Amino acid sequence: MSLPVTHYLVVSAILFVIGLIGLLTRRNLLLILLSIEIMLNAANLNFIAGSALHGHVEGQVTAFFVMVLAAAEVTIGLTIAVLLFRKQDSVDTREITFLKG
Amino acid sequence: MENLLFYFFSFLAIGSSLGVILNPRPTRALLLLVVTMVALSALYLLLGAFFLSIAQIIVYAGAVLVLFLFVIMLQGIEAEELPLLTRFHPVILVLMLLCSAVLGFFLLRVFTGFTAGAMKGVDGSLQAVGRSLFTDFLLPFELTAILLLLGVFAAIALAKKEDA
Numbered sequence: 168m169s170l171p172v173t174h175y176l177v178v179s180a181i182l183f184v185i186g187l188i189g190l191l192t193r194r195n196l197l198l199i200l201l202s203i204e205i206m207l208n209a210a211n212l213n214f215i216a217g218s219a220l221h222g223h224v225e226g227q228v229t230a231f232f233v234m235v236l237a238a239a240e241v242t243i244g245l246t247i248a249v250l251l252f253r254k255q256d257s258v259d260t261r262e263i264t265f266l267k268g
Numbered sequence: 269m270e271n272l273l274f275y276f277f278s279f280l281a282i283g284s285s286l287g288v289i290l291n292p293r294p295t296r297a298l299l300l301l302v303v304t305m306v307a308l309s310a311l312y313l314l315l316g317a318f319f320l321s322i323a324q325i326i327v328y329a330g331a332v333l334v335l336f337l338f339v340i341m342l343q344g345i346e347a348e349e350l351p352l353l354t355r356f357h358p359v360i361l362v363l364m365l366l367c368s369a370v371l372g373f374f375l376l377r378v379f380t381g382f383t384a385g386a387m388k389g390v391d392g393s394l395q396a397v398g399r400s401l402f403t404d405f406l407l408p409f410e411l412t413a414i415l416l417l418l419g420v421f422a423a424i425a426l427a428k429k430e431d432a
Contacts, residue, residue: 170274172387173379175315178278180375182285182304189289192355197340198294201301204332205285208308211320215392219315222388224400227317231397232405234320234327235412239419241332245339246426252343 175216182209196251196258200244207237274314281307294340298333305329317392 182205189202211230218226248258255262284303291297305328312321356364390396401409 170271170314170387173382174274174278175311177379178281178311181282185282185285185289193289195294197336198289198297201288201297201336204301204328205288205304208305208328212308212311215312215315215317215320218317218392219387219390220385222390224390224392224396225404227320227390227392227397228400228405230317230320231323231401232408232412234323235416238327238332239415241335242419242423243426245335246423248339249343249427258343 172216172220175212179209179212179216182206182212194260196248196260197245199260200241200248203240203244204237207233270314273310277307277310277314280304281311295337298336298340302329302333305333312392315392316390319392319394319397 186202186205186209189205190199193199193202211233214226214230214233216226218224218230251263252258255265281304284300284307287300288297288304291300305324309321309324312324
């Protein structure tokens with residue numbers, strides 16, 4: 168444990184920003200979901216670094232819950248992608264024009 | 269040695285996640301995300317979170333990303349990505365960079381002004397995490413079981429064809 172915790176926090180922040188950029192710039196719905204996975208994992212790294220910093224195991228438990236949440240989220244997201252593909256033969260977000268508010 | 273491992277795996281994670289958002293081919297982006305997950309699990313190992321490091325590989329590289337791979341190979345190949353420069357006006361891009369630079373400057377000030385104590389280290393074994401999970405966090409743990417069950421139901425309900 169020689170490295171200061173700031174190193175891990177910086178890596179986590181960089182990964183989060185990369186995920187955010189991917190979320191905003193990608194057009195394929197599936198790749199947008201992948202960017203969300205990057206962001207969730209960046210948050211997880213933050214939790215685990217905090218857990219090691221304070222010597223509590225609670226951060227790791229929270230990271231575990233985030234993993235479970237990500238698995239559930241991926242299930243629903245992929246189902247929506249399948250439905251979208253069935254409806255209009257594409258997962259390109261530019262072509263989703265039938266959503267009405 | 270620990271520093272070397274940390275820098276190697278964090279650069280691996282950052283580089284491959286850049287590949288995920290920049291690679292125009294969805295399948296390759298997905299495989300790069302597997303590299304990111306493995307590098308992150310190595311970082312968890314450095315932080316002493318042994319159980320989560322293995323869970324990361326099993327859950328992400330093993331289950332979630334294989335699910336993704338199936339769906340992408342079945343139907344996600346054709347959405348084409350446009351380069352950033354042709355999609356946005358250069359003026360907008362410059363403004364975006366300016367805003368990000370201001371935000372990044374303030375974030376850096378927060379980071380440099382932040383002095384954390386030395387890492388205490390934590391027992392991240394399956395035993396320790398499991399004990400915390402089944403004593404302090406028993407209710408949330410049961411709720412995640414319900415969440416996963418609801419996820420299964422929702423996937424079946426959404427994906428079922430109407431006429432079937």
